Amino acid sequence: MKRYKGMTLRFMIGVLVLVSxxxxxxxxxxxxxxxxxxxxxxxxxxxxxxxxxxxxxxxxxxxxxxxxxxxxxxxxxxxxxxxxxxxxxxxxxxxxxxxxxxxxxxxxxxxxxxxxxxxxxxxxxxxxxxxxxxxxxxxxxxxxxxxxxxxxxxxxxxxxxxxxxxxxxxxxxxxxxxxxxxxxxxxxxxxxxxxxxxxxxxxxxxxxxxxxxxxxxxxxxxxxxxxxxxxxxxxxxxxxxxxxxxxxxxxxxxxxxxxxxxxxxxxxxxxxxxxxxxxxxxxxxxxxxxxxILLIAFGVSFIISKPLYQLAKFSEDAIADNKTAPLDRPIIRSRVYEVRQLAHHIHNHFDQLNSENRIDGLTGIANRKTFEQVMQGWIESQLPFCLILLDIDHFKKVNDTYGHVKGDEVLVFTASIMQKFSRVEDVCFRFGGEEFGILVKTGNMETAASLAERLRSEIETSKSPTGGAVTISLGIAVYPENAGQSTEVIEKADFALYQSKADGRNKTTIYAD
CATH class of the missing domain: 3.30.450.20 (PAS domain)
Known part of the structure; x- marks a missing residue:
């Protein structure tokens, strides 16, 4: 009489899977x-x-x-x-x-x-x-x-x-x-x-x-x-x-x-x-x-895990490379609703970070990083331009007299007038503190000087948030006539700016060798 060995585990799992x-x-x-x-x-x-x-x-x-x-x-x-x-x-x-x-x-x-x-x-x-x-x-x-x-x-x-x-x-x-x-x-x-x-x-x-x-x-x-x-x-x-x-x-x-x-x-x-x-x-x-059924289960897990891995790797690389919006973004074609939504919001989040990284939070114009990137791009393209650097005269006195909140309002006031007088192709930016600038695209010295003087005159005659007028001093440098590198262009414009301050402020100075 044969001994009954019972069912094998493989058979039981097979039966269980089949019945299930x-x-x-x-x-x-x-x-x-x-x-x-x-x-x-x-x-x-x-x-x-x-x-x-x-x-x-x-x-x-x-x-x-x-x-x-x-x-x-x-x-x-x-x-x-x-x-x-x-x-x-x-x-x-x-x-x-x-x-x-x-x-x-x-x-x-x-x-x-x-x-x-x-x-x-x-x-x-x-x-x-x-x-x-x-x-x-x-x-x-x-x-x-x-x-x-x-x-x-x-x-x-x-x-x-x-x-x-x-x-x-x-x-x-x-x-x-x-x-x-x-x-x-x-x-x-x-x-x-x-x-x-x-x-x-x-x-x-x-x-x-x-x-x-x-x-x-x-x-x-x-x-x-x-x-x-x-x-x-x-x-x-x-x-x-x-x-x-x-x-x-x-x-x-x-x-x-x-x-x-x-x-x-x-x-x-x-x-x-x-x-x-x-x-x-x-x-x-x-x-x-x-x-x-087992193959399908594997396929489903792969379909779900692959886009999630791509998104995680994308986020990790972006943070590791100190970038807010990498160019090689993963293309997610998942049919899973949650995965699509997650990919959508991650991309939107990085777009928002990229925008915030380019704009000055107080004045709403371009920040120094954006200014440097734009100027370097123009130089690499050998595109002629003028750099206008401007500084609010006696700004420390404004802060000491009216407070830093009112000083911030003066900065916003100055930025708004800059945007009003600049052209669409020009780039207005905040260089730092009370110092601003305008990149005048494909503009010659006469164009930049005219813009600078109109801007200086408008700010001088306008009523600022302090209740009175403020003045600005400006310096202008031209690429490539005055300098061939970005740092040199900034140095020359900054030199001209401080020459304006040395000459009594509320002036526009054009850099000359």
Whole structure:
């Protein structure tokens, strides 16, 4: 009689794995359809919510930029009367934002308009409620959609114009043609997808500002429950049904500065195809799953661990090399939601650190490190430039008399005037303490000297945060005429700066061998 040896461990593990897999397949097959549908539905809801928040942020940045540009135009109109040529140039510079730009006086009479064929003409008095509101408010604002005298449905971004004595002169306005191609539609059309997903925007009253179907622009849709929630200031996501009975996964976000509501939605029908594929996949792949369960487990762990290792190595190398944003960033293509989110936030974090590493925290202009990098790059490219170094005269006395907080305000005041007078291609920077500088790109000595003198005169005649005027001393050096190395250029400009101080301060000195 043979002795019963029992089952081997390998057999028991095999049976255990097989039974477990069978039970998992049975239970999973029973619940896979509903659970997968719920998971996909939640994923679409969250994605649309996050997407609506992202578009809300981009819209806020866009509106802020448009308002700032209009404020800049208003400041130009304060200094001098705009000519038709200047108005055309301003529109050309801002054509990515506005369809037309105009200046109206305090009686709402058009003084300048570009383009001239926009439906408005010089001498025309604006009669819309929005133009009346712009004159009454006397402050920057973004209007709700309205029908202009030209017959177009538009949004108005306006900014008041005051003369140097503070007398109200009128306002400048930039218009967006809602029913035509515009900055808003160009931005949001990028977010229209072939699966039926799309984004639309409503104003605070419940009128459509943007919709893929332009025929619906300005349609009043506040009867929609989602619209009521978003224009009341709420941001969330939920599954909804429109007036035609179509169900959507909807995410919505409130944009505070304008009161607009951004809604991103995907039709529920998009689940039909992946769910059908899931059923077929379960049937076709059931048996191979039983045979290769260990291999699959290894593959899953590899899929999860590989991108996490890449991110960890990326962070370690970046810190070890003392870099805030290495160029060789890992490309993460993981299907795992958490891994994608982690990669996204790590990249954003390093971008933020890189930005903070380049900007002076107090004044908001470039710091010394950025200045040195830019100057060295220009020298390596053999690009001629001028370096203006400037120093606030008697700054220690300002700190001793008014305190360091007021001294910081003087530094910010000085930096803001530097940015105002420098060109777009120039680089303003804080060299250290009360010393600043401007890199004048491809500028000759005359260009730099003119800029320096205008800056010196403006600061001398402007009222500083101390209540009185402050003065600056400046020194100028030219590359490559005065020096061939970055340190030499700085030394020559610094020498000229201290010559200005030695000659009584509040002066500009050009370095001469």
């Amino acid at each position: 897999a069978l039970l998992t397949a049975i239970v999973g097959g029973y619940s896979a359809f509903s659970s997968t549908r719920n998971s996909l539905a939640l994923n679409h809801l969250e994605n649309n919510y996050q997407y609506a928040k992202k578009i809300s942020s981009e819209t806020h940045i866009l509106l802020t930029s448009m308002q700032e540009n209009m404020n800049f135009i208003a400041n130009n109109a304060q200094e001098q009367t705009l000519t038709q040529k200047e108005t055309d140039l301003l529109l050309q510079a801002n054509k990515q934002y506005f369809n037309s730009i105009f200046f109206a006086d305090s009686n709402r009479v058009i003084q300048q308009v570009s383009p001239t064929g926009s439906g408005l003409a010089v001498g025309t008095q604006l009669t819309s409620e929005v133009s009346i509101e712009a004159v009454e408010l006397k402050k920057p604002f973004i209007s709700d959609p309205y029908l202009a005298t030209s017959g177009r449905l538009i949004l108005l971004v306006s900014s008041p114009v005051f003369d140097k004595e503070g007398t109200y002169k009128g306002f400048v306005g930039g218009t967006i043609y809602l029913e035509e191609d515009n900055v808003l539609s160009n931005m949001l059309n990028e977010h229209f997808y072939g699966n039926g997903s799309y984004v639309y925007v409503v104003d605070r009253q419940g009128h459509l500002i943007f919709h893929p179907n332009k025929k619906r622009i300005n349609e009043f849709v506040s009867g929609n429950a989602i619209i009521q929630k978003v224009i009341s200031g709420k941001s969330s996501f939920e599954q909804t049904k429109n007036s035609l009975g179509t169900e959507y996964f909807t995410g919505y976000s409130y944009e505070k500065s304008s009161g607009w509501g951004i809604v991103s939605q995907t039709p529920v029908s998009v689940l039909k195809e992946p769910l059908n594929k899931l059923i077929v996949s379960m049937i076709m792949q059931g048996l191979p799953f039983l045979l290769f």
